[in-house]
Amino acid sequence: MTATATRKYETVIGLEVHLQFDTATKIFCGCANKFGETPNTLTCPVCLGLPGALPVVNAKALEYAIKVGLALNCTINPFVKFDRKNYFYPDCPKAYQISQFDLPICSNGHLMIETADGEPKKILINRAHLEEDAGKLIHDNANNCSLVDYNRTGTPLLEIVTEPDLRSAEEAYNYLQNLKLTLQYLNVSDCDMEKGSLRCDANISIRLIGETKLGTKTELKNMNSFKAVKAGLEHEINRHEAALESGQTIVQETRL
Amino acid sequence: MELNKLTAHELLDLIKNKKATPQEILGSVHEQIEKSEKDVKAYVRINENTVVATASDERSVPIPIGIKDNMCILDQETTCSSKILKGFKAPYNATVIDKLKKSGALLIGNTNMDEFAMGSSTENSCYGTTHNPWKLDCVPGGSSGGSAAAVAANEAIWAIGSDTGGSIRQPASFCGVVGMKPTYGRVSRYGLIAFASSLDQIGPITKDVADSALLLNIIAGYDERDSTSVDMPVPDYTQALENNVKGLKIGIPKEYFVEGLDPEVKDAVMTAIEVLKKQGATFEEVSLPHTDYGIATYYITATSEASSNLARYDGVQYGIRELAKKTRKSPLLDMYDETRAVGFGAEVKRRIMLGTYSLSSGYYDAYYLKGLKVRTLIKNDFDKLFADFDAIIGPTSPTTAFKIGDRVNDPLSMYLSDIYTVSANLSGIPAISLPCGFSKEKLPIGLHIMTKPFAEEMLFRIAYTYEQNTQWHKQRVEL
Numbered sequence: 001m002t003a004t005a006t007r008k009y010e011t012v013i014g015l016e017v018h019l020q021f022d023t024a025t026k027i028f029c030g031c032a033n034k035f036g037e038t039p040n041t042l043t044c045p046v047c048l049g050l051p052g053a054l055p056v057v058n059a060k061a062l063e064y065a066i067k068v069g070l071a072l073n074c075t076i077n078p079f080v081k082f083d084r085k086n087y088f089y090p091d092c093p094k095a096y097q098i099s100q101f102d103l104p105i106c107s108n109g110h111l112m113i114e115t116a117d118g119e120p121k122k123i124l125i126n127r128a129h130l131e132e133d134a135g136k137l138i139h140d141n142a143n144n145c146s147l148v149d150y151n152r153t154g155t156p157l158l159e160i161v162t163e164p165d166l167r168s169a170e171e172a173y174n175y176l177q178n179l180k181l182t183l184q185y186l187n188v189s190d191c192d193m194e195k196g197s198l199r200c201d202a203n204i205s206i207r208l209i210g211e212t213k214l215g216t217k218t219e220l221k222n223m224n225s226f227k228a229v230k231a232g233l234e235h236e237i238n239r240h241e242a243a244l245e246s247g248q249t250i251v252q253e254t255r256l
Numbered sequence: 257m258e259l260n261k262l263t264a265h266e267l268l269d270l271i272k273n274k275k276a277t278p279q280e281i282l283g284s285v286h287e288q289i290e291k292s293e294k295d296v297k298a299y300v301r302i303n304e305n306t307v308v309a310t311a312s313d314e315r316s317v318p319i320p321i322g323i324k325d326n327m328c329i330l331d332q333e334t335t336c337s338s339k340i341l342k343g344f345k346a347p348y349n350a351t352v353i354d355k356l357k358k359s360g361a362l363l364i365g366n367t368n369m370d371e372f373a374m375g376s377s378t379e380n381s382c383y384g385t386t387h388n389p390w391k392l393d394c395v396p397g398g399s400s401g402g403s404a405a406a407v408a409a410n411e412a413i414w415a416i417g418s419d420t421g422g423s424i425r426q427p428a429s430f431c432g433v434v435g436m437k438p439t440y441g442r443v444s445r446y447g448l449i450a451f452a453s454s455l456d457q458i459g460p461i462t463k464d465v466a467d468s469a470l471l472l473n474i475i476a477g478y479d480e481r482d483s484t485s486v487d488m489p490v491p492d493y494t495q496a497l498e499n500n501v502k503g504l505k506i507g508i509p510k511e512y513f514v515e516g517l518d519p520e521v522k523d524a525v526m527t528a529i530e531v532l533k534k535q536g537a538t539f540e541e542v543s544l545p546h547t548d549y550g551i552a553t554y555y556i557t558a559t560s561e562a563s564s565n566l567a568r569y570d571g572v573q574y575g576i577r578e579l580a581k582k583t584r585k586s587p588l589l590d591m592y593d594e595t596r597a598v599g600f601g602a603e604v605k606r607r608i609m610l611g612t613y614s615l616s617s618g619y620y621d622a623y624y625l626k627g628l629k630v631r632t633l634i635k636n637d638f639d640k641l642f643a644d645f646d647a648i649i650g651p652t653s654p655t656t657a658f659k660i661g662d663r664v665n666d667p668l669s670m671y672l673s674d675i676y677t678v679s680a681n682l683s684g685i686p687a688i689s690l691p692c693g694f695s696k697e698k699l700p701i702g703l704h705i706m707t708k709p710f711a712e713e714m715l716f717r718i719a720y721t722y723e724q725n726t727q728w729h730k731q732r733v734e735l
């Protein structure tokens with residue numbers, strides 16, 4: 001990041017963190033919630049989405065979500081509901097993910113971080129909602145086919161969404177560090193990024209200082225460490241600045 | 257004595273008095289199947305080796321029963337009469353199946369239905385049409401047409417159906433049997449293959465009201481595997497079978513007696529009302545002002561939910577899988593397209609398209625959300641009436657059974673045969689259809705009674721009183 005550019009442009013970052021809860025069982029069925037087992041051994045009609053099977057919400061998952069919500073200064077909503085996010089993909093056996101759309105369990109929270117100048121800063125949290133994790137596709141190139149492991153299907157996830165309040169890659173990094181520390185303290189997840197227990201997606205855009213409208217964003221996904229998030233964001237900030245400086249427009253895209 | 261023509265409660269008496277055995281009853285049902293199934297085609301699968309449990313306790317009900325082909329039975333094929341589920345064997349029992357098996361029920365086979373319960377005539381089945389036992393060139397109604405026809409043809413003593421907009425009651429009406437839709441939440445739907453989750457309910461199809469109460473006793477109750485089942489005690493419904501409607505106040509909605517109602521159906525219903533009047537019930541004309549919006553609201557809601565519920569049939573895990581001969585989009589997308597193009601019938605495709613449209617962004621507010629709001633208005637109509645009335649009465653369907661093929665090319669006229677039944681699903685209330693006469697063509701006519709939520713006992717009481725003072729429920733088809 002160049003010093004001149006930061007003066008001309010402002011960086012705007014919002015983060016979505018997916019946290020897997022380490023409840024004993026999955027979010028909508030009684031299957032064990034474990035990592036690293038033989039594929040498709042932790043399944044039942046419910047998490048396989050078989051015809052006729054119905055979900056029953058895991059009370060522990062709700063309790064964990066409330067715990068996180070309280071730690072993040074959220075409002076815990078007395079009336080919540082689950083919604084369906086419809087999409088076709090083999091890792092999603094019902095062809096919809098059960099998630100929360102308009103009435104999430106937690107909303108309007110915040111987490112304190114330190115800025116580069118050592119100043120305290122409040123990062124607003126828009127919402128934290130419960131949903132189910134998808135299965136895992138394994139691509140077998142030797143046999144030219146794809147296999148599905150449904151063990152992860154139905155792992156309880158809490159998606160924690162910030163407002164676009166972060167102004168640098170470093171702030172994003174600090175937010176993630178503080179968030180992880182808080183979550184570890186709550187003892188609801190092992191927060192192990194390598195196992196996918198904690199995953200982070202970032203939305204990044206830049207705009208001229210003083211501008212109030214958000215610039216065109218890039219979505220960064222599948223980063224497996226906080227350092228990678230920071231590096232990815234720095235790269236994107238530089239790319240956006242270079243593009244705008246040379247008169248190009250940013251095309252909205254998702255980068256994996 | 258032809259055992260298969262008796263009701264379950266009559267047969268249980270015979271068993272108790274050692275005048276018949278479950279084996280003999282099963283034998284007589286199979287004999288009837290042998291004789292008439294080629295004409296009726298009520299079943300899609302018949303179990304050759306139905307096991308009669310030897311030891312049975314007092315509560316045991318070893319009665320042959322037909323099961324609609326949309327309830328999962330462990331290790332047996334369940335297809336919803338759809339090609340897309342061919343070969344699907346559930347690794348588990350639906351809760352109603354568990355309950356039936358525990359009661360000693362003899363599962364004789366899976367009954368035909370409109371594909372995924374979408375239809376009102378059982379013509380939308382990948383196995384072909386079921387025929388009305390009273391008149392073989394007519395439809396049995398639908399979607400539980402196979403269950404209703406099996407009972408009417410005496411190819412089952414009783415049967416289980418599911419009702420999303422009238423799918424138990426309308427075929428019961430067309431086939432001259434008793435069909436009952438319990439309150440939403442009264443019977444667990446775990447293992448019922450979903451059509452429209454906020455409307456679906458499982459219920460009994462029987463030869464008389466006493467059997468309806470008896471069968472509901474077996475299948476009702478809270479189930480921790482179905483979050484929508486309600487945790488409240490289940491009364492013994494047979495205790496509600498009282499020949500007494502004195503002092504009951506019953507409403508007759510004026511909106512149900514308008515254009516489109518067959519005069520013969522109207523006359524039969526008015527005569528039925530006179531019967532109940534004689535027994536001491538009072539009747540009053542009432543209004544359900546949002547009746548006209550019932551069908552539209554139902555088809556918006558049901559198709560929206562169906563488009564999501566049926567998305568899982570994609571060729572990945574179970575059922576059929578079709579691959580494209582030539583890659584068009586990608587091997588994966590082509591597999592989805594081909595599997596669903598080949599696997600679903602025309603009516604199911606039509607409803608998936610309607611529902612996908614209603615739910616799509618930009619149209620969601622105008623259709624699905626608006627539908628939900630109108631649904632509340634319809635429910636409010638009923639809530640208001642039930643503050644003053646014990647029940648609401650009318651015809652089950654505007655006409656008697658129509659000819660096979662008559663309405664297949666006119667989905668709207670097909671949808672209108674559910675005009676009186678959908679509101680019970682939209683408002684979650686219990687309802688029953690019972691025989692109240694025949695047309696000149698010897699086709700059965702159904703009387704429809706609705707009560708407030710969880711007032712099944714009131715429903716049975718009124719229906720039973722009507723039955724005790726008429727003979728329609730004793731009519732049997734000779735096949």
